[in-house]
Amino acid sequence: MKTYLDCIPCFFKQALESARMAGAGKKTQKRILNEVAAILPEFSLTSSPPEIGRDIYRLAREITKKDDPYLKIKDKSNKLALGIYNKLKKKVEHSHDRLLTAVELAIAGNIIDYGVKNSLDVSAELAKILNEENKVIKEENKEIFDYVRFKSALKIAKTILYLADNAGETVFDRVLIEEIKRIDKDKRIIYAVKEKPVINDALIKDAYVCGIDKLAEVVSSGSDAPGTILSLCSKEFLSMYRKADMVISKGQGNFEALSDARREIFFLFMAKCPVIAQDVGCRVGDVILFSHRGKREKHN
Numbered sequence: 001m002k003t004y005l006d007c008i009p010c011f012f013k014q015a016l017e018s019a020r021m022a023g024a025g026k027k028t029q030k031r032i033l034n035e036v037a038a039i040l041p042e043f044s045l046t047s048s049p050p051e052i053g054r055d056i057y058r059l060a061r062e063i064t065k066k067d068d069p070y071l072k073i074k075d076k077s078n079k080l081a082l083g084i085y086n087k088l089k090k091k092v093e094h095s096h097d098r099l100l101t102a103v104e105l106a107i108a109g110n111i112i113d114y115g116v117k118n119s120l121d122v123s124a125e126l127a128k129i130l131n132e133e134n135k136v137i138k139e140e141n142k143e144i145f146d147y148v149r150f151k152s153a154l155k156i157a158k159t160i161l162y163l164a165d166n167a168g169e170t171v172f173d174r175v176l177i178e179e180i181k182r183i184d185k186d187k188r189i190i191y192a193v194k195e196k197p198v199i200n201d202a203l204i205k206d207a208y209v210c211g212i213d214k215l216a217e218v219v220s221s222g223s224d225a226p227g228t229i230l231s232l233c234s235k236e237f238l239s240m241y242r243k244a245d246m247v248i249s250k251g252q253g254n255f256e257a258l259s260d261a262r263r264e265i266f267f268l269f270m271a272k273c274p275v276i277a278q279d280v281g282c283r284v285g286d287v288i289l290f291s292h293r294g295k296r297e298k299h300n
Contacts, residue, residue: 001048001049001255001256001257001259001260001279002045002046002047002048003043003045003046003047003048003049003052004045004275004278004279005045006274006275007049007052007275008040010273010275011036011040011049011052011053011056012033012036012037014053014056014057014199015032015033015036015056015057015059015060016029016032016033018032018056018057018060018061018064018069018199019032019060019063019064021069021070021073022060022061022064022066022069023064023066023069024063024064028063028064031063032059032060032063032064035059035063036056036059039055039056039059040052043055048227048229048256048257049227049253049256050225050226050227050229050253050256050257051225051229051257053198053225053226053227053253054198054224054225054226054229054232057198057199057226058224061197067196067197068197070197070199070200071197073167073200074167074168074200074202074206075167076168077112077166077167077168077169077200078167078168078170078171078206078209078210080168081109081112081168081169081170081171081172081210082171082209082210084171085171085174085175088105088171088172088175089175089178091105092105092175092179098179098182099151099154099179099180099183100147102175102176102178102179102180103147103150103176103268103289104287105172105175105176106172106173106175106176106250106268107268107269107270107287107288107289108172108270108287109166109168109169109171109172109173110165110166110169110172110250110251110252110268110269110270111270111272112166112167112168112169112200143281143290144280144281144282144286144287144288144289144290145287145288145289145290146289146290146291147289149291150266150289150291153246153264153266153291154180154183154246156245157187157244157245157246158186158187158188158245159187159188159189159190159243159244159245159246160180160187160188160189160190160244160245160246160247160248161190161192161240161241161244161246161247161248162177162189162190162191162192162216162247162248162250163192163221163228163247163248163249163250163251163254163258164191164192164193164194164201164202164207164250165201165202165250165251165253165254165269166199166200166201166202166251167200167201167202167203167206168200169202169250169251170202170206170207170209170210170212171210171211173191173210173212173250174210174211174212174215177189177191177212177215177216178215181215188217189215189216189217190216190217190219190240190244191207191212191216191217191218191219192219192220192221192228192237192240193206193207193218193219193220193221194220194221194223194224194225195220195221195222195223195224195234196224197224198224198225198226199226201226201253203220204218204220219236219237219240220234220237221233221234221237222234222236222237225253225257226253227251227253227254227255227256227257227258228249228253228254228257228258229257230257230258230261241263242263246264246266247263247264247265247266248265248266248268249265249266249267249268250268250269251269252269252270252271252272252273252276254267254269255267255269255276255288256276259279259292264291264292265291265292266289266290266291267288267289267290267291268288268289269288270285270286270287270288271283271284271285271286271288272284272285
């Protein structure tokens with residue numbers, strides 16, 4: 001996905017939030033915003049938002065000298081999500097279509113995103129997800145929620161590459177992976193996380209804390225961008241990416257980075273901003289599950 005002009009104010013907002021999370025004073029915050037203003041003209045709008053975001057977060061880390069300013073938030077998100085794991089499992093077990101419910105919950109977990117909602121109350125958001133009256137998907141729209149195609153691809157796939165997004169959200173991913181393994185225990189699932197800290201994106205430690213390693217092979221993509229930018233990934237990861245029968249991509253950042261990829265990818269996320277909604281052709285707040293094969297229709 002290209003970068004839109006409407007993304008630019010968001011870059012400043014993310015830089016400011018990152019500085020504050022690192023405990024920077026107002027002078028340092030202003031310095032970071034000045035530096036962001038200086039580097040933005042160097043980027044083309046043909047760059048994806050995660051490409052630009054990577055440099056912005058790197059700049060904030062270097063100036064504040066805080067390698068992982070979101071560490072406490074990630075730990076809190078993991079702990080809170082693990083606290084409702086049993087309830088999530090019960091929702092799946094008592095549902096009419098277990099796989100569909102597991103998919104819905106995996107997408108619902110995508111709401112744990114500080115890059116977009118930097119005033120996020122994790123406890124409140126998790127409570128909403130568990131509220132039986134607050135159904136995740138109100139209606140099925142095949143254009144943006146193609147469960148039939150997802151289920152069909154899943155049935156024949158022997159090796160699945162699952163691209164992680166945020167810490168805490170990994171617990172919701174675990175529920176979906178467990179359901180996939182229940183259907184076919186012989187499927188090989190590779191769970192890819194970020195190489196280094198960026199926002200609240202999951203790292204190998206987060207995957208282990210949330211129990212993913214008991215179900216899947218946990219690997220690093222080799223990238224420290226807030227999205228899976230293939231040119232920044234390791235050779236080992238790229239080999240897995242090419243050989244996988246099916247790729248499941250979680251979160252907006254991964255969609256922004258891979259929406260023009262040359263292979264089929266299933267994107268699972270919530271549309272959290274007008275730019276994404278415009279690009280996908282949906283409304284803010286819509287639940288997304290769709291795939292594309294290389295080129296896709298652009299929405300203007």
